[in-house]
Amino acid sequence: MKIAYFYGPEDVRIEETAIPEPGYGEVVIKNKVALTCGTDLKTYLRGHPLWIPPAVFGHEASGVVYKVGEGVEKFKVGDRVVAHNSAPCHECIYCKTHQYSMCENNLFNSGAFAEYQKIPERIVRQNMFTLPDTLDFKSAALTEPFSCAVYGVDESNIKQGDYVVINGVGPIGLMFVKLVYLKGAHIIVTDASDKRLELAKKLGAKDIININEVSDVVKAVKDCTPQSRGVDVAIEATGLPRVWENTILMARKGGLVNLFGGTKKGETFTIDCQLFHYSQLTIKGVFHTTPYHVERAFRLICEGVISADDFVNNEYDIDHLVDALESHRTGNVIKNAIIFE
Numbered sequence: 001m002k003i004a005y006f007y008g009p010e011d012v013r014i015e016e017t018a019i020p021e022p023g024y025g026e027v028v029i030k031n032k033v034a035l036t037c038g039t040d041l042k043t044y045l046r047g048h049p050l051w052i053p054p055a056v057f058g059h060e061a062s063g064v065v066y067k068v069g070e071g072v073e074k075f076k077v078g079d080r081v082v083a084h085n086s087a088p089c090h091e092c093i094y095c096k097t098h099q100y101s102m103c104e105n106n107l108f109n110s111g112a113f114a115e116y117q118k119i120p121e122r123i124v125r126q127n128m129f130t131l132p133d134t135l136d137f138k139s140a141a142l143t144e145p146f147s148c149a150v151y152g153v154d155e156s157n158i159k160q161g162d163y164v165v166i167n168g169v170g171p172i173g174l175m176f177v178k179l180v181y182l183k184g185a186h187i188i189v190t191d192a193s194d195k196r197l198e199l200a201k202k203l204g205a206k207d208i209i210n211i212n213e214v215s216d217v218v219k220a221v222k223d224c225t226p227q228s229r230g231v232d233v234a235i236e237a238t239g240l241p242r243v244w245e246n247t248i249l250m251a252r253k254g255g256l257v258n259l260f261g262g263t264k265k266g267e268t269f270t271i272d273c274q275l276f277h278y279s280q281l282t283i284k285g286v287f288h289t290t291p292y293h294v295e296r297a298f299r300l301i302c303e304g305v306i307s308a309d310d311f312v313n314n315e316y317d318i319d320h321l322v323d324a325l326e327s328h329r330t331g332n333v334i335k336n337a338i339i340f341e
Contacts, residue, residue, distance in 0.1 A: 002318050003114035005054045009046050012322050022069035025121030027128070029081060031063040033137040034112040034338040035312060036328045037145060038170060044325045049265070050108060058112030059085035062131065062140040063340070066116060072124065082140040083119045084127035084147065084294045085109050100290035101151070113321055115340055126291045129298050138308030138337055139301055146306060147297035149175035151289040153183070156233050156258045160184035163231040165221050167247050168238035168261060169193075169200040171311060171334050176235055176260075178203045178306055188224045188231065190217055193331060199310060218249045230255060237261045241269040248275075248283060257283045308337075315339050 001019045006012055022028045042048065043057050051057055062082040065075050075081060088095050088103035095103050111117045119128060131140050149172055158164060158180055165188040166176050173189070174196070180187050181204025188207040189200045197208040207224045214220040222228045230252035236244050239261030248271055251257050276283070289297075300306070313333035316324040317340075324336040 001115040003056060003111070004058065004318065004321050006043055006051060006057050007053045010044065012044060012325070014319055014321065019116045020118040022067050022118060024069050025071045025124055026069040027065055027072060027075055027119045027124050028067040029063040029083065029117050029119060030066040031061045031112065031115060031117055031340050033063070033141045033340070034058050034061040035141045036324050036336045041325055041328050051110065056111035056114065059110050060141045060144050061112035061117060062137045075124070075128070075130065080131040082129055082131060082143050082298070083123055085144050086288070087122040087126040087291065101288040113318065113338060115318065127294045132302055135302055136308060138312050142301060142306060142308065142311060143294065143298050145171055146175050146301060147289040147294040148172060149179055150297045150300070151293040152176060152235070152258060152260050152286050153179045154293065155284065155286045156235060157256055158183045158185050158233050162186070162233055163188065163225045164233045164235065165190065165231045165247070165250050166235045166237060167243050168236065169196045170237065172260070173237035174200055174203060174311070174334065175306060176237060177205050180204070182305070188221055190221065195332070203310065218246050221250045225252070232256070233258065235260060239263050241267050244269045245271070248281065251281055253279045255281060257281060259283065259285050262287070311335050312337050
C-alpha cells in the first residue's frame with residue numbers, strides 16, 4: 001500500500017509498505033477519504049512533538065472495514081466506518097474525575113494519509129462508528145475536528161440570547177459558529193479572510209468583522225453588543241497569543257473566555273490583573289475532546305448539522321498530498337480531501 005511519511009519540515013514522501021494486519025480487537029480500514037487540517041499543516045511545516053521522523057501522520061479519515069481481528073464483534077468486513085484518532089484509558093486520576101481530554105494515557109492514532117490504516121483496539125471499542133447509508137465519506141471524516149468543537153461549546157456555557165464572539169473562522173471556528181447558532185446566540189466573528197467570513201455568515205454569524213478593515217478589533221466587537229458592554233462568551237480559535245489577549249478584552253464583566261486555539265510551545269500571554277479580578281472573568285483553556293462528545297459529534301453529522309459541502313474544497317490523490325497541504329497553506333481553502341480508490 002501507499003503511505004505518507006513525514007521526514008522533516010516540508011519533507012513528506014509517499015512510500016510503499018505492507019498492508020497492516022489486525023491484532024486482537026483491532027480493525028484495518030481501507031481508507032476512502034482523508035482530510036487535511038491545521039495540525040497536519042503544522043506538522044508538514046515544522047514537525048510535531050508527538051511524531052518523531054520518519055513518522056506517519058494524518059488523523060481525519062473514513063473508509064471501509066478491510067479486516068477485523070479476533071474479538072471484534074461490532075464491525076465486519078465491508079462496513080462503512082469512521083474512527084476517531086484517540087481514546088482515553090478510563091483508569092487514571094483524570095479519567096476517574098471525568099476529565100477525559102486530560103487522560104494521562106490517552107491513546108492517539110495517526111496514519112490517515114495511507115491507503116490502509118490499522119485502528120487500535122481501544123479506539124475500536126470507544127470511538128469507531130458505522131456510517132448510515134445517507135452519510136458520505138467526506139462528511140464522516142469531519143467527526144474528529146467536529147467533536148473538538150462540540151466539546152468546546154459544551155465547556156462555554158452558552159445560553160439562548162447570549163452575545164458570543166468567535167475569533168478566527170478556520171475549520172474549528174466555523175464549526176463553533178454552527179454549533180453556537182444552534183444554541184440561539186447572537187454570533188460575532190472576526191477573521192482576515194472575506195471568504196471565511198462569508199461562510200461564517202452562511203453558517204449563522206450575525207456580525208462579521210474583517211480585522212484588516214478596523215483599527216480597533218476589540219472596540220468593533222464590543223460595539224456589536226448592547227451598550228457596547230462586551231460579549232457574554234468570547235472564544236479564541238486561532239492559537240495566537242495576541243488574539244488570546246484581545247479575546248479576553250472583548251468579554252463583559254462576569255463573562256466567560258474560552259481559549260481554545262493551541263499555541264506554540266513556550267509562548268505566553270499577558271492579562272491586566274485588575275481587569276481579571278474586578279470584572280470577575282472566567283478564563284479557561286479547553287483541549288481536544290472526550291468519547292461522549294465524539295459520539296455526539298458523529299450523531300450531529302448524521303443529522304446533517306454540518307457537511308463536507310461547506311468544509312471540503314479540493315480533491316487530490318495520495319501521490320499529491322504535498323500539493324493538498326500547500327493548497328491548505330495558502331488559506332484559500334477550509335480543508336482538502338485525499339481520495340483513495
